[in-house]
Amino acid sequence: MTERLYIYDTTLRDGQQTQGVQFSLTEKQQIATALDALGVDYIEGGWPGANPTDSDFFDAAPKTRATFTAFGMTKRAGYSAENDDVLAGVMNAGTSAVCLVGKSHDFHVTTALGITLDENVENISATMAYMVKEGREALYDAEHFFDGYKANPDYALTCVKAAYDAGARWVVLCDTNGGTLPHEVYEITKAVIAAGIPGDHLGIHTHDDTGNAVACSLAAIDAGARQVQGTLNGLGERCGNANLVTLIPILLTKEPYASAYELGVNKDALAGLTRMSRQLDDILNRVPNKSSPFVGASAFAHKAGLHASAILKDPTTYEHIPPETVGNTRIVPMSNQAGQSNLRARLADAGIEVEKGDPRLGDILNRVKEREDQGYAYDGAQASFELVARDVLGQLPQFFEVKRYKVTVERRKNKRNQMISLSEAIVVVKIGDDKKLSVSESMDASGTDRGPVNALAKALAKDLGPYQAIIEDMQLVDFKVRITQGGTEAQTRVIIDSEDGAGHRWSTVGVSPNIVDASFEALLDAIIWKLLRDGAQAA
Template structure:
């Protein structure tokens, strides 16, 4: 049995934080809650308020928030075996906290009863019944998370279902089938979920909570929904312990846009990419470019035939319209690209190129990529190529020379100093700056000169720097490719440089990153005789 309405349950702030390297302050978690609320998530699991001072602080902060849609869930476990539910300190905290929803995790697999908690099967059922009943009596919406349900079901289906029944009889509004070890495959999930629905009846609501150890967390969740689960649990971008949880971002898009279920609606769906990237950035993670639906490359087209097809009718090479999830179509520039890609890129930059000019750009790209350049992630450098072909390129300055000195002293301290000599507006500038490395020193020296004429460039910051060695068999004399990402606080663009000398390659990318900004400003009169720019 299926229903059109699927409840979304986000576990990023609790389960997601168990992933390696994942950590947020209490204030940062509040920011995530606000974003998820704006997205239209139904239930946000904030964590276990009894676990540590940070979680207690979080719940104190959340108690002051006025959410527009989401409800906060507090997470906890069934009572301790030696105390009554009303006397269990952790359950008391759940009952007294402001959160309207309490999610209780309990044992369902006989192996855990024998090896971990060392209680009898019947006593475990009492723990479940007592804990759920106590919180229901305190006025809470109670969700029962059946830990290791699918492992337990394969081992002893009768007992694992009995655990669910105990929670439902005690008043739990929903029982959630958890693939805690991520050990199940879609057909196993489907078979077990169907059996639960048949044995518990339609009056007991079922949810699904999957981990991604076999890389089928999303597929498993979809299989459960197909068999009647009406709540999906997951984390933003699939973060979590080991290989992560089911990706709630992908689940939301798949269920609503591909399967027609009711989750967050079209207006909020358009915020999906923004929200996914927000969480990654807050966690100091680079958003995965290959992420389904929301990745930078999710709707990227590289081959010439693909680009031509998309221009004729996007559905020829796209499963959905990118804007539905707030993403954008990307036409990648490479030696495989056709003239349509070039024309699209030129139009987006406000440039006019004819077919002949587009063909020349393609040939230029092929030549440069043969030398080691790559423009897929260097949109700034590629736009400069377009501007050169369109006759709308003006160099930012005329270079006379640059020099970098790196000195390591006997005490181990390393100092780097860069000197540049450039011409701007007919004036010669010589500037020297120190930095924590050659590129940083060059950047500082160049900025010291050019901001005297172009002060707006002071706001541009380098936000990423990557080096790749080409032709590794050549060892230390191999060609080096550098990528730089720069930002003005609003947009981010990429630039690239290639040279046998890594500092020279870095200089090329650095100059491109600044020239890209200047070329987009209103037309300015040439300050000095420009030299032809070579890449």
């Protein structure tokens, strides 16, 4: 018989503690909608009254299946719960559930709050009782609980028992500093249950300061906790919180969890996890971490020839789950270490079937190795590799021909006597018998120059005639530059990551002594690959 395990997301509150992260109202609404579609049980929206964005978000609270939750703190000493204006601000948000943080470490009570230990216990008890009396689902976040337990177990237990006895639905054990290790979390969670708080009323909230946030969360579940808190992509203060994008697929695909627990997230929703993770990165204007478990671009990448050969026979030889389970894809990168096993696997992924022993396989490998000697790198530019292979195989249509392009960068003073730069690009392409000239500047809506590569990208994609509808939703999401050789022989390698409206990403590479030429080559490959993938016909 399965037990219910509850997922509590705090991306919109604790995730916003990440350095450099500040969600807008629209972004909060987008993330809440995505979380609800995923199937989490609780969405913590923020701290009402703490800042204008959080207040506006609660004023226009989204309609969610998940329990929408406000965050705050227990009442202050010297105030009743009914008359504490800070607590009133949280209550006035009108959410059905309220999560309130309170101290459980004696050192923090006397040093940070400057009150007595008994006053702190009374604050916890009175606040939880008030929440329950007002008909709210009460959650107590026991801040610094694990450090507090190690310093003074009796007092830490007194705090959490006060919350539970006053009617708290959930008592959440917080490893606020992130220094507790999994075996300690397991033992202490067991001790809390033995002290009289049932596991189905216990939650776990961990931080990743030792790289153990997910492991500590699993340890608490193993010990009996039945609510787990975390954030998308592990956002959070310092090193982040437990990463739900890692934790959820573990709970759904790994034993004993998959058989023992029922989650609000089902396997159909799990198939959208990779896209959700990347959607958050897009909102934050961050490059996705390729090494992220389950959802990273390298999570199912197989570079060694021996591995690729085995993957062709049976993917389970080097994959712990099928990548499509989480909406990811398998990649067999090409590099000068590649053998024919890698090559055939990579071609098969691209829908290109070549018989084993076909001499053209050797031609493709030779082309790849020659170009890598020139500075190209195809293990991180799968789309460009596919174009190279199709060219060797005679399967690369010519959609258009670039006749010429020109880029200028001008430095001048504007009407305010400020020195500014302006980049302009001209691109001439031939599509069938038709020549098209496109001109574009790199100035954005705010009047800032985005540089010559931006101008080139805009000009190239401005008017491709019959192909325009296919490339309309393309955008450049990452741009990486590396100098591959030093001195007078220096070569510049540019790798561009592109994305379309459906969330598909692909990478292309260009190499030249000139950074603009290298960038243009990568841009050109990105457009050609998109046309090829979407079934465009050569003019």
